[in-house]
Amino acid sequence: xxxxxxxxxxxxxxxxxxxxxxxxxxxxxxxxxxxxxxxxxxxxxxxxxxxxxxxxxxxxxxxxxxxxxxxxxxxxxxxxxxxxxxxxxxxxxxxxxxxxxxxxxxxxxxxxxxxxxxxxxxxxxxxxxxxxxxxxxxxxxxxxxxxxxxxxxxxxxxxxxxxxxxxxxxxxxxxxxxxxxxxxxxxxxxxxxxxxxxxxxxxxxxxxxxxxxxxxxxxxxxxxxxxxxxxxxxxxxxxxxxxxxxxxxxxxxxxxxxxxxxxxxxxxxxxxxxxxxxxxxxxxxxxxxxxxxxxxxxxxxxxxxxxxxxxxxxxxxxxxxxxxxxxxxxxxxxxxxxxxxxxxxxxxxxxxxxxxxxxxxxxxxxxxxxxxxxxxxxxxxxxxxxxxxxxxxxxxxxxxxxxxxxxxxxxxxxxxxxxxxxxxxxxxxxxxxxxxxxxxxxxxxxxxxxxxxxxxxxxxxxxxxxxxxxxxxxxxxxxxxxxxxxxxxxxxxxxxxxxxxxxxxxxxxxxxxxxx
Amino acid sequence: xxxxxxxxxxxxxxxxxxxxxxxxxxxxxxxxxxxxxxxxxxxxxxxxxxxxxxxxxxxxxxxxxxxxxxxxxxxxxxxxxxxxxxxxxxxxxxxxxxxxxxxxxxxxxxxxxxxxxxxxxxxxxxxxxxxxxxxxxxxxxxxxxxxxxxxxxxxxxxxxxxxxxxxxxxxxxxxxxxxxxxxxxxxxxxxxxxxxxxxxxxxxxxxxxxxxxxxxxxxxxxxxxxxxxxxxxxxxxxxxxxxxxxxxxxxxxxxxxxxxxxxxxxxxxxxxxxxxxxxxxxxxxxxxxxxxxxxxxxxxxxxxx
Numbered sequence: 001x002x003x004x005x006x007x008x009x010x011x012x013x014x015x016x017x018x019x020x021x022x023x024x025x026x027x028x029x030x031x032x033x034x035x036x037x038x039x040x041x042x043x044x045x046x047x048x049x050x051x052x053x054x055x056x057x058x059x060x061x062x063x064x065x066x067x068x069x070x071x072x073x074x075x076x077x078x079x080x081x082x083x084x085x086x087x088x089x090x091x092x093x094x095x096x097x098x099x100x101x102x103x104x105x106x107x108x109x110x111x112x113x114x115x116x117x118x119x120x121x122x123x124x125x126x127x128x129x130x131x132x133x134x135x136x137x138x139x140x141x142x143x144x145x146x147x148x149x150x151x152x153x154x155x156x157x158x159x160x161x162x163x164x165x166x167x168x169x170x171x172x173x174x175x176x177x178x179x180x181x182x183x184x185x186x187x188x189x190x191x192x193x194x195x196x197x198x199x200x201x202x203x204x205x206x207x208x209x210x211x212x213x214x215x216x217x218x219x220x221x222x223x224x225x226x227x228x229x230x231x232x233x234x235x236x237x238x239x240x241x242x243x244x245x246x247x248x249x250x251x252x253x254x255x256x257x258x259x260x261x262x263x264x265x266x267x268x269x270x271x272x273x274x275x276x277x278x279x280x281x282x283x284x285x286x287x288x289x290x291x292x293x294x295x296x297x298x299x300x301x302x303x304x305x306x307x308x309x310x311x312x313x314x315x316x317x318x319x320x321x322x323x324x325x326x327x328x329x330x331x332x333x334x335x336x337x338x339x340x341x342x343x344x345x346x347x348x349x350x351x352x353x354x355x356x357x358x359x360x361x362x363x364x365x366x367x368x369x370x371x372x373x374x375x376x377x378x379x380x381x382x383x384x385x386x387x388x389x390x391x392x393x394x395x396x397x398x399x400x401x402x403x404x405x406x407x408x409x410x411x412x413x414x415x416x417x418x419x420x421x422x423x424x425x426x427x428x429x430x431x432x433x434x435x436x437x438x439x440x441x442x443x444x445x446x447x448x449x450x451x452x453x454x455x456x457x458x459x460x461x462x463x464x465x466x467x468x469x470x471x472x473x474x475x476x477x478x479x480x481x482x483x484x485x486x487x488x489x490x491x492x493x494x495x496x497x498x499x500x501x502x503x504x505x506x507x508x509x510x511x512x513x514x515x516x
Numbered sequence: 517x518x519x520x521x522x523x524x525x526x527x528x529x530x531x532x533x534x535x536x537x538x539x540x541x542x543x544x545x546x547x548x549x550x551x552x553x554x555x556x557x558x559x560x561x562x563x564x565x566x567x568x569x570x571x572x573x574x575x576x577x578x579x580x581x582x583x584x585x586x587x588x589x590x591x592x593x594x595x596x597x598x599x600x601x602x603x604x605x606x607x608x609x610x611x612x613x614x615x616x617x618x619x620x621x622x623x624x625x626x627x628x629x630x631x632x633x634x635x636x637x638x639x640x641x642x643x644x645x646x647x648x649x650x651x652x653x654x655x656x657x658x659x660x661x662x663x664x665x666x667x668x669x670x671x672x673x674x675x676x677x678x679x680x681x682x683x684x685x686x687x688x689x690x691x692x693x694x695x696x697x698x699x700x701x702x703x704x705x706x707x708x709x710x711x712x713x714x715x716x717x718x719x720x721x722x723x724x725x726x727x728x729x730x731x732x733x734x735x736x737x738x739x740x741x742x743x744x745x746x747x748x749x750x751x752x753x754x755x756x757x758x759x760x761x762x763x764x765x766x767x768x769x770x771x772x773x774x775x776x777x778x779x780x781x782x783x784x785x786x787x788x789x790x791x792x793x794x795x796x797x798x799x800x801x802x803x804x805x806x807x808x809x810x811x812x813x814x815x816x817x818x819x820x821x
Binding site: 095 | 694705708
């Protein structure tokens with residue numbers, strides 16, 4: 001018997017349409033380790049995990065689980081063999097209670113009916129056993145993301161999972177939730193569970209993982225001990241070349257005020273004040289960063305600026321023009337671009353082709369028209385240029401966007417919003433769930449826009465990103481701007497964290513500088 | 517007018533509400549189950565029509581109402597199965613499949629009616645059987661209440677049971693949980709090993725059972741013959757009731773009651789000598805108004821968020 005709990009040897013997966021997702025992948029797990037699986041979007045991580053979880057059948061290769069050669073014909077068998085998966089998009093029935101979700105498919109029965117008390121008791125017991133306390137009778141819909149994830153993990157554990165696959169678990173979490181997750185994962189590790197951790201965030205991987213396997217274009221490149229490699233080495237292995245992710249900012253010259261927000265307040269339907277007296281200016285050629293833990297009013301602020309919500313009180317102007325009377329279409333006519341946080345819901349029409357998605361905000365542009373009809377030759381030219389420029393991995397402009405991986409989908413959104421050179425760009429979590437290479441391309445584009453004289457409002461929970469790109473930086477906490485920095489020099493994530501958690505606060509005078 | 521008001525408040529009128537509500541209850545429960553499972557069955561009308569014909573024909577052939585009922589159920593379940601097969605296995609659009617079944621039923625029943633009864637309108641020339649009326653002991657002797665609650669066709673009582681069945685099926689059984697999970701988030705159900713196809717097929721078959729009862733009631737209880745398109749859109753009104761009842765068994769039953777009252781009013785008004793073509797529009801008007809009020813309310817609610 002080898003010392004591996006799982007070995008996947010020479011796995012290959014070729015889809016019916018000839019796409020090679022995996023070619024010769026070797027992956028193994030030791031019992032009780034946290035093992036990172038990294039690679040660019042589309043490198044084949046998801047496919048490999050789908051094979052492990054029985055959702056796909058390998059075209060070649062063998063899976064050896066606990067020393068025995070195994071074939072899974074469906075995820076049911078994988079679950080029965082002690083493999084659990086926590087998907088990036090949660091597999092929870094939102095209208096069910098937590099307990100109902102936990103026991104789904106294996107409901108305890110009393111006669112003909114489901115035994116609800118037993119389900120609640122079982123959920124509590126599982127929560128205690130694995131140190132993942134949850135409220136069994138809470139409706140899942142009402143839970144914050146971090147708790148939903150806990151329910152997902154518990155769901156897998158309740159089915160006897162010894163090997164847990166976590167697909168980008170931290171992409172949706174706040175820094176605090178992430179810390180808590182790591183604590184929980186370490187607990188599970190101590191109890192003898194083996195965890196596969198898929199992530200793009202290399203610092204996190206260094207923090208929590210024991211070993212790390214790098215994949216690139218459908219192959220496993222190498223497996224390292226985490227302590228033996230530096231972040232830069234991991235990054236290089238992922239990209240297959242030395243990638244310098246630092247960005248040079250050539251021009252830094254501020255012009256007139258493009259975005260002016262003054263005393264903006266917002267109260268939601270249930271009477272809770274979400275935004276309190278927000279004021280700031282974004283000048284031409286400036287990247288204005290807004291940091292903050294998610295749910296501190298950023299979404300509402302952006303919704304108001306992008307005309308999804310009404311301006312209740314206060315004043316918002318773009319180019320000295322009041323925007324309260326504009327709608328989403330007319331505000332775009334002012335030369336406005338918006339990269340939304342939720343690309344699947346708001347960013348793209350997933351069943352529609354890449355090309356159509358890429359021009360959907362600019363159909364009235366005369367460049368794309370000829371005799372009042374769309375000029376597809378020109379459109380194709382534009383789309384192909386962007387596919388090349390943004391390195392979008394796809395089968396061509398006609399492919400539906402929904403078939404792309406998350407990072408490539410995001411590049412389509414960024415290309416659409418940036419390639420028309422908007423004078424104002426709002427970028428909301430522009431690189432969430434995006435690999436290092438793609439994030440670099442997106443960052444470069446944002447900086448380039450700014451150098452050409454656009455005003456960029458960058459909202460992100462990714463502090464590294466905020467610190468890297470922003471010229472000036474504000475921190476939001478409970479609907480207020482609690483800190484304003486005229487430059488990011490000397491700032492680090494720890495310092496910012498104090499403001500983000502409301503522990504420290506700038507003086508009013510300092511914050512007034514945001515209206516510069 | 518006074519005669520009409522007297523009629524509305526009469527025992528006969530309330531009794532007739534239960535009678536006209538029976539097919540609506542069956543069909544709308546079929547709508548609830550299939551819609552919750554994510555496979556909205558819009559072929560209720562057609563399935564009931566086929567069942568009505570099968571009930572009439574086989575009870576005439578065998579001279580047994582029980583065999584008629586069984587065959588009505590069998591036919592409705594079979595065609596619900598056909599719908600399930602094409603939509604779940606071959607991925608036909610469920611709405612198109614439903615339309616096809618409705619057209620097939622409408623034309624097919626007339627074709628077979630002509631074959632067996634030599635008539636394209638009704639089957640009155642065939643001596644088919646009806647299902648018995650049930651007199652409930654004790655209750656039947658209570659004044660007024662007895663006249664209202666007792667003496668209904670056996671299927672009217674079954675229709676009330678159907679509501680209770682649907683309620684508990686969805687609320688407290690594992691099958692009900694699976695149906696809800698599959699309808700709301702297919703991937704979640706599949707990730708824990710619940711088969712979507714199997715669950716949705718069961719839901720469609722159950723809606724077939726409901727339609728079997730509803731159709732059998734029409735030709736073997738409501739009246740004692742089959743006539744072309746005799747469901748007169750009850751299958752569609754049931755869908756409206758299901759929408760107004762927000763896909764809950766109880767809410768949908770309440771909406772069905774509303775439409776039942778409208779139907780009974782129109783029957784009563786016709787009996788009073790009011791122009792029948794006009795009063796026959798009452799149930800459909802009620803449907804339209806009900807749906808309009810319902811969607812305005814939903815719209816307002818969404819707008820507030």
